[in-house]
Amino acid sequence: MPNVVNPWVGQSLKRKEDRRLIIGDGQYLPDLVLPRMVIMGLVRSIHAHAKITKIDTAKAAALPGVSAVITGDEFATWDSILSDLSTPNLPGETKRPVYWPLARGEVKYVGDPIVAVVARDKYTLEDALELVDIDYDPLPVVVDPEQALQPDAPRLYPEWGDNVLYHQHITAGDASAAFAQADVVLSERFRCHRTGGQPMETRGCLATYNPAEGMTLWLTTQRPHIQRHLLAEYLKIPHDKLRVIMPKDMGGAFGTKAPLYREEMIACHLAMKLRRPVKWVETRRESLMNVGQGRDQIHQIELALKKDGTILAVRDKILADCGDARTAIYVGFAMPFLGAMYLINGYDIPVVDIDLTCVVTNKASLTPSRAFGSFAGRFAIDRIVELAANALKMDPVQIRLKNAIKTFPHVSAVGVNVDSGDFPGAFAKACTALQYEQFRTEQAEAWKQGRYLGVGFCMGVEISGVPSEVLVPMERQPGFGVATVQFDAHGKVQVAEGDSPHGQGHETTIAQAVADELGISPEDVYVTYGDTHSGPFSAGTIGSRGASYTLSAAVLAARALRPKMSRIASHLLRVEAAEDEFEFRDGHVFLTRDPTKRVPIKQIAEVALLSPTALPPGMEAGLEHTSHFEAQVAGMHSCNVHAAMVEVFPDTGAFKILRYVAVDDAGAPINPMVVRGQVHGGVAMGIGNACFEEFLYDENGQQLTTTLMDYHLPSALDLPYIETIEHNVPSPHTPLGSKGKGEGTPGMVPAALANAIEDALRPFNVKITQLPLTPERIWKLIQEAKRK
């Protein structure tokens, strides 16, 4: 353990990265310019399912300023994109779409890329894209997942024989017996719509190639190392000749920049073909058509309970609409799979029977979106528990406390390891904040006056990084965190991390943690990332692994430097002392027994790097260490409770969120202000997804929500003040007790809100089973209830 008094960890320091961002000096992908650079754009399908009968590129190619126009034929010699490397290796029955960077012969969804055009600037490009002429022969379309299962449904991939992409049956215990013994059985169908990410910066890339040095690709990605690993295979470029760089800054991702996409493959190919740098910046319309489309599940869920509220078993038939599933790494079904594994979540339910079916439809592929797979499932489980509470006339908090995980570590019935947490404590804080008992009196009084107030809860566990045990089969990637900590010749410390932060604040939080380990100031620590040629190999910034895995690796690497630094100090001070007889603080290494004997850390670095003649005899020069951190447990989590208080206006179905209280467990927060920011953003995305946002398709598979006017991201006026309350239980498995925060947060929101709305409308006795929570939907429920 460090023998310093921690002065930096736990402080809400201002972020180091902000200085450049608030003065306009951020470096985002669209800002990059290279000599001779050309701009790429794509002509995309206007049909959801069709044969391409003619592509006429002559007029576009003839336009002055256009340097290339290519079609799918260009990739005829390529293997299909999905290989063993880029397909999950999960138990269950899996099928794999065959496809290429540009459509060949057939299109499968509105937005499918057919022709790539390269021009000298984006205005010329727009002109050229309009000159490409494509004829289609439309095919029957399937846009509904239940219809996709029908024997006569149109097939996306005729060679499969059906539209089932993935099927998995997850069981624990004897469900039939448990249901037979139950006092109460509830059964309900819940539908979660298609919604998800949408960062403010769209995707983009800039590829440049020369035969000697190979390819350099700047890419908006959460995982440069993984993309390099896959792209080398697709482009048939040796791994050493492919460098992938996430620019210094990236405008959010939320999962949407985790997959490897077809567009970057096309840009790389064109850079090789033209021997010119090729840049592509996605338009918002393209973004809304292609990425961030997540959730989209139907749950037919059943709960078996005893009279006292004890949950005996859950049964769930999940149908996930994965769209066309043509996305490397995730293939549409990795998210529903993890969602199924996390269905029971914070509940200790001993018997589980989950049947997961993932189907393909003529829609854009599912892509990861913050909360990954667990948004729809969280809605289903916390809604059915709410219905159970109603049926048993139990308090919604009591039924949750009765069934929440009580002892830690806990291994769920399906094998998810939950390391630490405290649900009763979190509920107590939420209830105190809401003055819950008093609220029930106010609620009854309000009903008498014709006002409809309600409160709703959701509880759950949120992943704190993903261990290798899960990530290797799910994404064929390691889960470890990795960082190299190295002193430079001026006594400053560079931390090269394997991940690619883009708003999470690593430059600050990792600096805080490393500063404590080495007794220096965060000002003297700089964090670098994003370049496969200057940082260690890692899975990237995903799944709340920054504060859990990556930061822990940096802590261990810094810690590993101390014995050598102590030996150098001992040598310079000419004292006999063991490695553990020194303290690191205030920029110095002190001899503990005689603090007047000290060496500036800057001097130790200078000796190790600039004047190694002063090193102890035989000692190797340099001061750096790389650590790979893997938790010695198959899963780390935080346990959280969220509560919403709403007022519903029955005349319109509109509702107002009066309070939103998020009680969250960040273990031992490195920077509480950054943690609060993560919770705020996660709740905001959850509210947006649950209330305002929906990717809509018509019956022909036409996308109806391709502008931000139609796909409504919440503005400041749409969102309430979000109250954050810490309820931290330090992780026993990370060196500082820290936990990751942010990924799972949106998943808490839909059930909390739906439960609150339903609670407010108790006099009408409505039942909410569908998202999003639009005024129209709520109004209709009220009207139906009135007719009964």
Place this chain on the structure above:
Amino acid sequence: MKREITITINGEPYTATVEYRLLLVDFIREVAGLTGTHVGCSVEGRCGACTVIVDGKAVKSCMLLAVQADGAQVMTIEGLARGDQLHPIQDGFWEKHGLQCGFCTPGLLMTLYEFLKTPKHSDEEIRAAMSGVLCRCTGYVHIVEAVKHAIAKVEAMTPEERKVWFPQ
């Protein structure tokens, strides 16, 4: 169709012969090379990341042609600070963690620059003022705090200081 125009950005005149269809945001980013102004929604006018000050008013620069701004005084995020001294709104964002990825930040700062000239104080009014710019990271909670931080500083300014920090 092309025309020579001059647009003064952050006090520096930029003269170029541009196509009529060139958007002001592209003039700022590509002709003047000031990449602090961002494009988030590809000229829908919804996301607000491209907001700049044109002759004293906050406008979405993807909604204006460069030729329409011929002769105008434009101020972008790069023009807010005075040397190493940050504008109160920049300072507020830094102090209160008003940004995460930073992509919408230029639009918010410029929108709020205009608001701070005659600030209002309730949360609702602050939120209304910024509702033309979308942020996906923060949930706006810390941004409201950042604005309040800035309001306090602006209201403590002398008239001379106001002229320095609000030149248009």
